[in-house]
Amino acid sequence: MTTPTGTPATAHRSEPAPEPRARFRDLIAAEWLKMWSLRSTPWAFAVSALLVVAVNTNAAVADHDNWPGYPEGIRELFVPIWAMRDAFTIGGAMILMLAAASIGALTVVGEYSTGQIRTTFAAVPARRSVLAAKTVVVTAVTTALGALAAVTSFAVTQAILSGRHVGLPFDHPGAARVMVASALLAPVCALIGMSLGALIRHTATTIVTLTLVLLVLPSLLNEGEHSTASLLHALPQGAWAELVTVGDSPVPVAYPTTIAGSWLVYGLWSLVAVVIAVVVTHHRDPAP
Numbered sequence: 001m002t003t004p005t006g007t008p009a010t011a012h013r014s015e016p017a018p019e020p021r022a023r024f025r026d027l028i029a030a031e032w033l034k035m036w037s038l039r040s041t042p043w044a045f046a047v048s049a050l051l052v053v054a055v056n057t058n059a060a061v062a063d064h065d066n067w068p069g070y071p072e073g074i075r076e077l078f079v080p081i082w083a084m085r086d087a088f089t090i091g092g093a094m095i096l097m098l099a100a101a102s103i104g105a106l107t108v109v110g111e112y113s114t115g116q117i118r119t120t121f122a123a124v125p126a127r128r129s130v131l132a133a134k135t136v137v138v139t140a141v142t143t144a145l146g147a148l149a150a151v152t153s154f155a156v157t158q159a160i161l162s163g164r165h166v167g168l169p170f171d172h173p174g175a176a177r178v179m180v181a182s183a184l185l186a187p188v189c190a191l192i193g194m195s196l197g198a199l200i201r202h203t204a205t206t207i208v209t210l211t212l213v214l215l216v217l218p219s220l221l222n223e224g225e226h227s228t229a230s231l232l233h234a235l236p237q238g239a240w241a242e243l244v245t246v247g248d249s250p251v252p253v254a255y256p257t258t259i260a261g262s263w264l265v266y267g268l269w270s271l272v273a274v275v276i277a278v279v280v281t282h283h284r285d286p287a288p
Contacts (some may be wrong), residue, residue, distance in 0.1 A: 024045060027133035035137060045145055048099035052092045052149040060086040060157035067164045081247040083161055083168050087154045088244055089184045094215055096149055098144045100186040100211045104193030107138055112201045124208035127285060131278045138194055139187045146186030150179045174246035181243035188236050188266050189214060195273035198280045239265035
């Protein structure tokens with residue numbers, strides 16, 4: 001078929017311009033909007049931070065009130081060992097771990113349960129890019145949560161203990177490490193939660209598994225035997241416990257770990273969690 005001028009009709013047809021690929025910053029913006037579009041998100045972060053600070057504050061208040069009855073031996077060990085433990089207690093750490101891990105898991109499981117993940121992958125077939133954007137957002141937000149909880153807990157607890165002249169300043173040796181380790185515990189657990197969420201894809205099962213791995217398993221282990229001590233040190237909670245220990249403990253440890261090894265545990269758990277999430281999503285939801 002030709003036009004009146006003899007030119008093929010198809011010559012006037014222009015091919016539709018291909019849609020531009022989504023830039024990585026656009027994917028980050030989309031993941032950010034998806035996280036904060038839920039009304040429960042701000043409440044989850046606020047309640048988690050308040051609970052962590054409240055548990056740590058309660059420990060400091062108890063030591064402040066009980067200080068007159070403490071024997072001289074305990075008073076000698078209080079600074080810095082006990083004072084630093086009040087800054088971030090095991091109870092506060094467990095709340096932060098479970099809260100951050102649940103947030104990380106829900107960023108993946110929530111999309112699968114609602115079916116939104118199909119829309120996401122239809123808009124952006126590059127599965128790895130989507131998971132990378134989720135990783136950036138989850139890491140950034142939970143790091144902020146952990147930093148807020150850690151710094152506030154340290155400031156409040158040491159202010160309370162200062163009433164007995166045993167509070168520690170921010171520049172006390174080891175204080176920065178305690179706050180950084182406590183803050184980074186949140187994104188480490190959040191990435192583990194995201195990984196298990198991508199693997200299990202069921203909310204209740206994912207949360208139960210996270211609770212068993214992050215909270216229950218460490219409580220069943222001790223440092224009395226080499227095998228159990230090694231496993232405990234290889235878990236996020238065990239690594240955190242080493243990083244927040246300041247001062248020489250009066251109780252000898254049969255199989256101690258190291259500060260460098262504990263930081264390595266943080267890094268390996270985070271790296272392996274991200275790799276698992278990316279690989280599982282890429283193979284179970286292949287791009288068309």
